[in-house]
Amino acid sequence: MKLIKLTGIVICFFAITSACKAKKQSASTDEALSSEPIIANIKMKETMLLPKPIDFVNINSLSITGDILEIDATFSGCGKHDFTLYGNRAYQKSLPPKIGLALIHDAHGDKCRKQSTKKLYFNIKDIRYPTKQEDYVVVVYVNQNSGTSADYKY
Numbered sequence: 001m002k003l004i005k006l007t008g009i010v011i012c013f014f015a016i017t018s019a020c021k022a023k024k025q026s027a028s029t030d031e032a033l034s035s036e037p038i039i040a041n042i043k044m045k046e047t048m049l050l051p052k053p054i055d056f057v058n059i060n061s062l063s064i065t066g067d068i069l070e071i072d073a074t075f076s077g078c079g080k081h082d083f084t085l086y087g088n089r090a091y092q093k094s095l096p097p098k099i100g101l102a103l104i105h106d107a108h109g110d111k112c113r114k115q116s117t118k119k120l121y122f123n124i125k126d127i128r129y130p131t132k133q134e135d136y137v138v139v140v141y142v143n144q145n146s147g148t149s150a151d152y153k154y
Contacts, residue, residue, distance in 0.1 A: 039068060039121040042085045042101065057083070057105035059146040060117070067125040067154070071142060075105055078112035085122045085142070091129065096137040096151075099127055103142050128154060 060072040075081060084104045092098040103120070129138055138152045 037119065037121045039123055040083075040085065041123050042069075042087050042126055044126050045086055045088050047088060055081075055105045055107040057103060057143075059103065059142055059148055062140065062142055062148050062150040064124070064140065064150045064152050067123055069122045069124045069140065069142075069150070069152075071103060071120040071122070072117065073103070073105075073120055074115060074117045075107070076113050077107050077110040077116055078114050079110040080108060081110065081116075081118075082106040082108070083118075083120050085120075085124075087124075087127050089127075089130065091138070094139075096139055097129055098139040098141060098149075100141045100144055101127070124152060125154075127152070 056075065058074040060074055062072075063070045069085070071085075073083070082105075084106075085101055086104060087099065087101045090099070092100075101124075124140065127138060127140070129136055134154060136154060139149050140152050141149045
């Protein structure tokens with residue numbers, strides 16, 4: 001009788017562990033299939049009054065390819081985090097003109113201290129200088145204190 005119970009327990013254990021492995025493999029397959037970056041649009045505002053909450057985010061680097069701004073960002077957290085890029089048409093009077101954008105991080109109350117790095121992609125076509133729609137350069141800053149900028153050549 002003990003042998004039958006032990007055999008049943010062993011069979012259940014293997015069935016459960018193999019189901020977990022199958023689930024993990026399908027999750028990693030889904031992640032591999034979604035390797036295409038998500039490109040969000042910049043949100044243009046009349047003023048730079050920004051929404052709350054604003055959680056800490058460190059900008060490691062910026063690069064621009066075509067109309068797409070890539071931001072390499074580091075933040076603390078383990079859960080779902082949202083990032084929104086805001087701008088307005090307040091260009092600095094310089095040659096080339098400069099524009100400051102604001103990357104807003106919403107951690108949704110996540111208190112986890114794990115450092116995470118994420119590449120964020122935004123379509124910045126809306127920040128083109130109003131009277132120059134081609135063959136022009138605008139210097140783009142994100143979060144004033146980050147010290148990083150990139151040239152948007154279009």
